[in-house]
Amino acid sequence: MNEVWTLAEQHNGQLKAVSFELLSRGRALADKLKVPLVSVLIGDGVDESRLRELIERGADKVYAVQDPKLSHFVCETYAKVLGRLIDEHKPSILLAAATSSGRTLMPYTAVKAHAGLTADCTELDIEEGTGNLLQTRPAIGGNIMATIKTPDHRPQMATVRPKSSRPLARDASRTGTITKIPLDETLLDQRVQVTGYRKDAEDFVNLEEADIVIAGGRGLKKAENFGMIRKLADTLGGAVGATREAVDRGWMGYPHQIGLSGKTISPKLYVGIGISGAIQHLAGIKTSELIVSINSDPDAALHKLADFGIVGDAFQVVPAIQKRLDQRKREDQ
Numbered sequence: 001m002n003e004v005w006t007l008a009e010q011h012n013g014q015l016k017a018v019s020f021e022l023l024s025r026g027r028a029l030a031d032k033l034k035v036p037l038v039s040v041l042i043g044d045g046v047d048e049s050r051l052r053e054l055i056e057r058g059a060d061k062v063y064a065v066q067d068p069k070l071s072h073f074v075c076e077t078y079a080k081v082l083g084r085l086i087d088e089h090k091p092s093i094l095l096a097a098a099t100s101s102g103r104t105l106m107p108y109t110a111v112k113a114h115a116g117l118t119a120d121c122t123e124l125d126i127e128e129g130t131g132n133l134l135q136t137r138p139a140i141g142g143n144i145m146a147t148i149k150t151p152d153h154r155p156q157m158a159t160v161r162p163k164s165s166r167p168l169a170r171d172a173s174r175t176g177t178i179t180k181i182p183l184d185e186t187l188l189d190q191r192v193q194v195t196g197y198r199k200d201a202e203d204f205v206n207l208e209e210a211d212i213v214i215a216g217g218r219g220l221k222k223a224e225n226f227g228m229i230r231k232l233a234d235t236l237g238g239a240v241g242a243t244r245e246a247v248d249r250g251w252m253g254y255p256h257q258i259g260l261s262g263k264t265i266s267p268k269l270y271v272g273i274g275i276s277g278a279i280q281h282l283a284g285i286k287t288s289e290l291i292v293s294i295n296s297d298p299d300a301a302l303h304k305l306a307d308f309g310i311v312g313d314a315f316q317v318v319p320a321i322q323k324r325l326d327q328r329k330r331e332d333q
Ligand SMILES: Cc1cc2nc3c(=O)[nH]c(=O)nc-3n(C[C@H](O)[C@H](O)[C@H](O)COP(=O)(O)OP(=O)(O)OC[C@H]3O[C@@H](n4cnc5c(N)ncnc54)[C@H](O)[C@@H]3O)c2cc1C
Pocket: 141, 216, 217, 218, 219, 220, 242, 243, 244, 245, 246, 257, 258, 259, 260, 261, 262, 263, 273, 274, 275, 276, 277, 278, 279, 280, 281, 284, 294, 295, 296, 297, 300, 312, 313, 314, 315
């Protein structure tokens, strides 16, 4: 049995929280298999102390391929770098986060490695006797949980939803090795050049990591009305989410979609406005710490899950909340 790998993610030299969440998943698997747990980082600008945090949060080893040419995620290049590492070390298991980059990179890498890939796993375990990875994920619209095995190919590859596990506490006494691997420039993809990012791309990143998410649904009636959601989110320092109904209508971009076929969030505060609470939407919010529902229908399913339900017209309730928050802000100044 070979190493268990988890893929770390970085942005501007900062490690993303999912890197540590994956390590807590990987740690449990590596302990069962009695093999080392490795955190693999492809990127740029992550300094020694941050790399060390990967060890302190569960990794036995870190393989870091860092170079200014890797500072932006380019799927083809990252897949070639990761593929080279896989060829050299032949890990048994490779886990990545089901983020936009993880969801793009892993299928690409799996094809190149002739390996299987199970996306969006909620549970991972090791099968007794065989040591195979048991990959459990919702199937058939979330109605059943399917457990998938990949007995014949290695690595066994899976993506895991962000916020579906907690990082291990930092333990400064943990020891491990950090191996810095220089970039082989022949692996750079010549066809793709990153020229810049759209400003609103930042929102996409924020949603899964945000402590506060204000989400809107079909009850908002039209795209322009998302303006009041964005204003509320800005006031509270939060991010904007949406239901599939709102996304399908083009009121919000897909990266804002929360739910079974969107993102899983686990903020401290989730406010759902004009959202009925369909099971597929609830799948993405149920680990939120505090859930508030604003809906004119007293029987809305989201009210039942919510810690606080406000039965009322969103177009009266939201401006009233906004007014109160603005007033409070003025008083605090
Ligand atoms: C395979 C599959 C995957 C899916 N994945 C997702 C997913 O990832 N995310 C997701 O969200 N959905 C997903 N769906 C769709 C899901 O089933 C629902 O259709 C969707 O979540 C409903 O969105 P909604 O709550 O915005 O709209 P609706 O269900 O139409 O609810 C609108 C709500 O607004 C309320 N309302 C109306 N006017 C007002 C007002 N003035 N003030 C306050 N409230 C008002 C209404 O009472 C109603 O409860 C999926 C479906 C399938 C089959």
